[in-house]
Amino acid sequence: MKTKVYIFLAVFCYWAVNAQIHTPSGIIQGTSGNANVGIGTGSPMAKLQVDNGNILVRNFANVDNQSAIMIAHSINITNYDTFGTSVRTITESAGYNTYGLQFFTQETHATGQTEKLRILGNGNVGIGKMNPTNKLDVNGTIHSKEVKVDMTGWSDFVFKKEYKLPTLEEVEKHITEKGHLVNIPNEEEVLKNGINLGEMNAKLLQKIEELTLYVIEQGKKNEKQAGEIEFLKKKLLRIEKVTNSK
Incomplete structure (x- = not known):
C-alpha cells in the first residue's frame, strides 16, 4: 500500500x-x-x-471591450528566436491614450526590443513616433507607387473671367517686400510646419496657370508688335522708293 x-x-x-x-x-x-x-x-x-499556430481572442457578449483587450498584455511571435515581433497593450497610465497596441521587433525573443509601430485608442497610428496626432504619423521615408489626395477645390478659378490677375509690377513688389510669391508659404513656415501636399499642389498649379496667362498675354503683345514692325518696314520702303525716284 x-x-x-x-x-x-x-x-x-x-x-x-x-x-x-x-x-x-x-x-x-x-x-x-x-x-x-x-x-x-x-x-x-x-x-x-505558441509555436507554429495562430491565436484567436473573441469578444463575446459577456466580455466587455476592456477585458477583451487586456486579456493579452504581451504577445510574442518568434521565428526560431532569431527575429520576432511582440505586441502589447497601452493603458492610460502610459500617458498617450486609453488602450492601444504597440508593435516591437527584436533580435532575440526576450531582449533588444525596439518599438516600430503604435496604434492608439483613438485610431491614430504612429510608425517611429510614440504619440501620433494624425491618423498616420511616420517618422521616416514613405515609398509608394502612388499617392492619392482628396481635394475640396482646385485652381482653375484662375481661368474664369472674374479672376483678377495680378500685374507683373504687383508680383515684383510682393517679391521685393516679402521674399516669396503671393499665397505661397515662406521658408520659415515650411521648415516649422511642413507642407500639405494637396494644398501646395493646388497653389503651385495656381502659379502655373497665372504664368500661362502672362505668357499668352505676352505672346499677343509680341504678335501685335511684330505686325506693327512689319507695317513700319513696308512704309519705310515706300518712303525710300519715293525719295530715290526724285
Whole structure:
C-alpha cells in the first residue's frame, strides 16, 4: 500500500512540475519555476508561447471591450528566436491614450526590443513616433507607387473671367517686400510646419496657370508688335522708293 502511495506522489509531483495536456492537435505543456505555458513547445520562454499556430481572442457578449483587450498584455511571435515581433497593450497610465497596441521587433525573443509601430485608442497610428496626432504619423521615408489626395477645390478659378490677375509690377513688389510669391508659404513656415501636399499642389498649379496667362498675354503683345514692325518696314520702303525716284 505504501509503495502505491509513493508511486502516486512521485507521478503527481512530476505532473505538477511539468504538466502536459495531450490534445488531437498537439501537446500543451507547463514548466516549473516561471509558470510558463507552451503550446506546441516543451520549453516556453514566456507566460504563453505558441509555436507554429495562430491565436484567436473573441469578444463575446459577456466580455466587455476592456477585458477583451487586456486579456493579452504581451504577445510574442518568434521565428526560431532569431527575429520576432511582440505586441502589447497601452493603458492610460502610459500617458498617450486609453488602450492601444504597440508593435516591437527584436533580435532575440526576450531582449533588444525596439518599438516600430503604435496604434492608439483613438485610431491614430504612429510608425517611429510614440504619440501620433494624425491618423498616420511616420517618422521616416514613405515609398509608394502612388499617392492619392482628396481635394475640396482646385485652381482653375484662375481661368474664369472674374479672376483678377495680378500685374507683373504687383508680383515684383510682393517679391521685393516679402521674399516669396503671393499665397505661397515662406521658408520659415515650411521648415516649422511642413507642407500639405494637396494644398501646395493646388497653389503651385495656381502659379502655373497665372504664368500661362502672362505668357499668352505676352505672346499677343509680341504678335501685335511684330505686325506693327512689319507695317513700319513696308512704309519705310515706300518712303525710300519715293525719295530715290526724285
